[in-house]
Amino acid sequence: MEKTLVSIRFGQRGGFWNVSLSLNRGLKDRLTGHMTSVLTLGAALLVPLMGLALFLRARPILAISPVKELLLSTTWHPLEGAFGFYPFIVGTLWVTTVAMIIAVPPSLLTAVYLSEYAPSRVRALAKPLIDLLAGIPSVVYGVWGMLTVVPFVEKAVAPTLNRWLGFIPLFRADNPTGYGVLAGGLVLAVMVFPIIIAVAEEVIRAAPQGLREASLALGATRWQTVKHVVLRQTMPGVTAAVVLGFSRAFGETMAVLMVVGNVPRVPRSIFDPAYPLTALIANNYGEMLSIPSYDAALLGAALILLLVVLAFNTASRLVLVRLVRNESE
């Protein structure tokens, strides 16, 4: 390393006197290290910062009613200062649960197929297409939902299920429009396909080849190998993939908003309309500053979303990180 940290050089170049100030190379290197580390720290602190900012803005709502009442009350009358999140939380849970029930089986089957069975040509073709599915903007999913999924639910699914299973309240179709929990769940399911497939496929492929060979050598069929060896080995990672998909569905806004009906009532059947938390925020941001405490309530809804997604995401990421680390050791 050179001894001087900063050097000033005088030199003649092209007939002009020029003065150049140059930092010592080592110093430049260390300075960059410090600056980039500060930036990285800033990015890492972004999530806690978001939580803090939302909490501070949402705090006035806690002065009006206690947390328990906010979460469990069903009355939502912003003008009278009554903010019960219960119908919205339950709405989110309904739509997300339906989405996961629809999404998980095909996603996992596809992930296993692509990682264990598919010839490399099929894989090379299918993977970019699945990535493409992840890149489609959520309003476009919404448009597709309104044009295709809602009429499908209204004209085909609702009458059929109502006729054969209508005696079960869950499948009773009182809502004639098609906009509701099932439509929202179907659209969300397609949106989380690429997430679950991508993560699960990667996890399954990372399972040690030797385990597969040992199982096949014992005379097991490929499916038996998958079922008893590969999936058992990769269960934590596959679960993490599903949880990541769940938290994506939990926070999705535009596409759901467009097909779910937005009626602030607790749904009783999969054909009833629902009103998820995300839709609540997006539909009412315009009036948020004109009604007292409304902004605190809506930002409080955003805080609930952030906390739930944070918990699920952190848990699944920790599992995935550990798996990858075990793999490399």
Next chain:
Amino acid sequence: MNRRKAEEALFKTLMVGATMFVLGSLVLILGTVIWRGLPALNLAMLTQTPKGGYYLGKEGGILNAIVGSLYLAGGATGLALAMSLPIALYLQIYAARSRAAELARLALDVLWGVPSIVYGAFGFIIMLWLGIRASLMGGIIALALLELPIMTRGMEEAIAMVPFALKEASYALGATRLETALKVVVRQAMPGLLTAVLLAFGRGIGDAASVLFTAGYTDRLPDSLFSPAASLPLAVFFQLGTPFPAVQERAYAAALVLTVIVLALSLISRRLAGRLTEHVIR
């Protein structure tokens, strides 16, 4: 013996079926958007801003939204790039295998999963602090934060692929970490870095929930950083919300324009990555 074979065949059929179902849904989405959007698309849609009575079905176009979206996503991608590249270099070159880097990576992964509406709400709070209204600037800040984890993780992956021997050779010649990063690693990882940038741009241009709060909506082209800006996703959303079929048709056309932009970006990044890889040492 036969039961095992039958089970094997059954599940293989199910798997192929599931894969076809997933790919079929992609075809169905693209097909629906093209089929409904194409008839409503014309040159005036792409080259004019909304005229009086546009939202009742009179003439005009969505140029305001196209330009607004390009400004928003362009500005956000620039801002995110200025933060992402240094962070990715720090994580891979300066702090490669440290505990701090692990934690930062975890934080970025978690950030990736934060719903876009929460970015919108957070952007809105920042705007209140800074005292700016819904504007291009507000939208750019919210979108840049949304793009940050996508771009950083993408870049990091690209940088991690650079062969260790190249770095070692550079260090052995007496280069500092900074010199190695800028002159060897960045050059070598260029295709991957560009892919990450384009991916983030595509995510930014398609996101609606975060700009809903922060960028506002206007029929005019934005003329400064502090004037409101329209965006394509919101153009789709608002036009669908009107009760006039003629305007809803235009929402489908706007959705088609947005889809084409996103697909084109994805294709370009694939081609670009392929072409630039030719000059990369392996």
